[in-house]
Amino acid sequence: MGELASQKHVQFIVSVEKKKDSFESVVMEHIRMNGAYWGLTALDLLGKLHVVDVEEVVSWVLQCQDDSGGFGGNIGHDPHVLYTLSAVQVLALFDKLDVLDIEKVASYVAGLQNEDGSFSGDMWGEIDTRFSYIAISCLSLLHRLDKINVEKAVNYILSCKNHDGGFGCTPGAESHAGQIFCCVGALAITGSLHHIDKDLLGWWLCERQDNKTGGLNGRPEKLPDVCYSWWALSSLIMIDRVHWINKDKLIKFILDCQDIENGGISDRPDDAVDVYHTYFGVAGLSLLEYPGLKAIDPAYALPVDVVDRIILDR
């Protein structure tokens, strides 16, 4: 088995920032806030967060904030919870949450809760359990969970629970590992994991591991993909069923997806690398206790020391 090419990945993540003119980065321009979160969290897990200029990042993040308190995916883009959470996470990494008008950000997020407990992603009303997770995680990091009706939020998430033990984006929607992470994470943060049938969900999740490659897929009969080394694996950890998959084989799969020459990790071996899969690969290895990486928190998707600092040390 190869080793984690940490140094190469650091170089890759830093270089992505500099390739602003490639077609890929223009297509992804509107989700640069997510990109910043993926890249910077990966750097932190690799122990290299100090290579970036904190002031530059913080000032850019603040330029993405809208008058409503929400954040856009880049300067000039509309606010949305997807980028608001990323912005809060990025500031959390640098211990810079104090630059925020916390009440304002929290009001933006809390204002998106609907009567049935669900959350809209922005003013245009798309509803999805992803947004429930985002709202709960974001408000918890800001110590403002009291601004929403947590009980209703939890009940909405439970209404999206399926017969296979998993969760979908709206009631009746099919289970998907990414969606399961969101729902399990939201239930974890709100102390509601007892609503989950851990054995049923655990079996569904552990069957995501593919016999041939050792990688995890996101739904039955789909191809394995490095990103599920985060979505499915973190969910398995939160419900204490992670031993039901084979760790060594998954580690090998993630390492096989590295671009050893130029750095970066891809969805599957020999595919093109990107910062999204690089982050999920590194985060997955951290969950698998790969040596030399900082530990990541399975619910907040931030390094454990960052979460402990914010939540435990008020």
Next chain:
Amino acid sequence: MHGRPRKAAKPEDEAASAAQAQELRALQSQLLSNHHNKIYTDEAQQLSAKLVQQNPESYTAWNYRKLVVQHNLAQSESDPDSLKSILDQELGLVESALKQNFKSYGAWHHRKWVLSKGHSVLDRELKLLKRFQQSDPRNFHAWNYRRFVAALLNRSEEEELDYTREMIEHNFSNYSAWHNRSVLLCNLMKKKSQGFFPKEKVLNDEYEHVHDAIFTDPDDQSGWFYYLWLLDQTVKTDAPLLVASWPAHESDVILSRNRRSDDSSFSPFDSFHSDSGTIPLILYFNQAVEGVNSSTITIESSFCTKDLNWKPLLQNNSQLSQVWVTHIKFPDVKPHSSEAYQLKISVGQSQGIISASGIHYSHPTQLAFKVCLRPIETEPATKKGGHRILWRDENFHMYQPQSQEPDEVVPIDQLIINDHEPTASNWRAETIANEIALFRELSELNCKIGKLTLARLLTAHDVILSPRTSKMAHSEEVLELYTDLIKLDPLHSQYYKDEHSLVLLQKVTSNRESLLNHCFSYKNLASSSIGNDICLRLSNLSLSRMGSIEKLLWVQMLDLSHNELHSIEGLEAMQLLSCLNLSNNKLGSLTALGPLRLLKSLEVLDISYNEIGSHTIDRTRYLCSTPLSHTEETSWNSDEIVTGGASVKDNWEAVLIFKSMSLTQLAIVGNAISGENFKSLLVKLVPTLEWLDGDKLH
């Protein structure tokens, strides 16, 4: 970049890509400028249309399009035709964006948004969906959109059910279709719609249907989970039931204020000691319930038992729990006289106990038991901590029942719930028997799902068919199946190991004889104490998880050492536990000890030789009640340095776990965490501690 091959770009490709990027960048900055300046000219509208087709993920562009639609609707005459043409044009735009990227959340939501304005022809949507679903039958956006459109069209669930059948018949490897089928069927059965009642008939048809899929390609997972759902529908009873209690029905409990002395006229299984003269009353249900309180549980006794405080046994603040406990305080007795009390507990006479799915407890049950208070002896009581418990083999002797009624010795399974659905029960038994016969064939082909399903069926069979005899008739066969599976599917060997452990525990606890084989008298010959503690020894059984706890509520001394336990989930129900040996297991963190915080009688704990402190990732971080899950306030001052440099901040888990326990003995040696600093922290956190790692403290 999903599914795109990794390759070095050729110079000409790079040039083309740069040109493309430049064009897209120009479009995007122009759009943002138009958006911010609220410009909705034809030119600006066309530019945004071009952008969403080139980059359907650009969410700000979709937002702009919504403003455009609103602008155009406001400008237009209010005649339906012009409204419709504005909206139709928008639907056309979404369709072409979806052709570019049919996984674009923004595009799908935009389409829903347009439809929600009304005026659109919905039938066209189903045709469009059919095309999309033929090219990608698993696209979950399309399935979600289908549910949305079906609801707008008031399409019947029967029609949609037929559609899932069509999709499955076209290709049974379609988990999405099976999933949708389970949702629709569940609704139809719940509503008892025509043709979907009784549910037995529906389920029989569905078994046939899914057999085709599983037997055609047993490796395809699509049917697996659907089958498991059918099995669950067959086996499970919706109504909450009481499955066990302590004290058990018709049992005699001896309550002594002093440490019990050697008195062989009483069965040690039912002797319980309490300084304050209270006993716990534990109710164990088949599923989590709420509403257990002094109005739903009534107690008849000759003394006052009003306003009992019922507590859910759960690691958070939830009021929904499978196990509930209250404490009954008995009147004081005069010295040298004993007193006996009859208690009658009625569970669910009045409504109020409800399951998570809202189903009422509807099997009123009565428990009657006798509690005999032993006279208070004049000798001063010695605390158990006074003599050290040594978990050495020589201190344990096979238990020899001395009671005249050996059958009554171990108070298990005295609670029998009558099944009120005899016909359903027959159907269940028959169905399970048929399925067993079928899956035996598949299992013989060395097929994973065949063996696993057979194991699940046999276990279900034993559980539903023999609640009275408590015999697990098939446990040997099931254990063998899981042993085979460990070899057959090594990737998931730990799952099968866990299942193996559960079945093994079911077997051990299934009858008195087998349980007695694990019961030992504890006598520490080296110390002067003369106890007659009964220890249940489940050590050296390769257990990787605990189970059958409802059968073990009576246990006060438990040896689980030399197993492979990484979790003790469920142990919180064993409210009588005072001595627990968990040494030589795989407990990986302090939060894994969370269930012990609920065991108020626990005094002696051995967690030596585990893996506490060896892991960077804590798997019970969110299952334990902590400030991280908002189930506990931060109850410590993080600046506090406790002792010898061990700060509370770095040891918050230890503070959380040990502060609420009143241990007298603790062994923690052989864990990565157990340094001298940590031990001095423990001494400070647990003032009752008398022995730590075999050393006397005071």
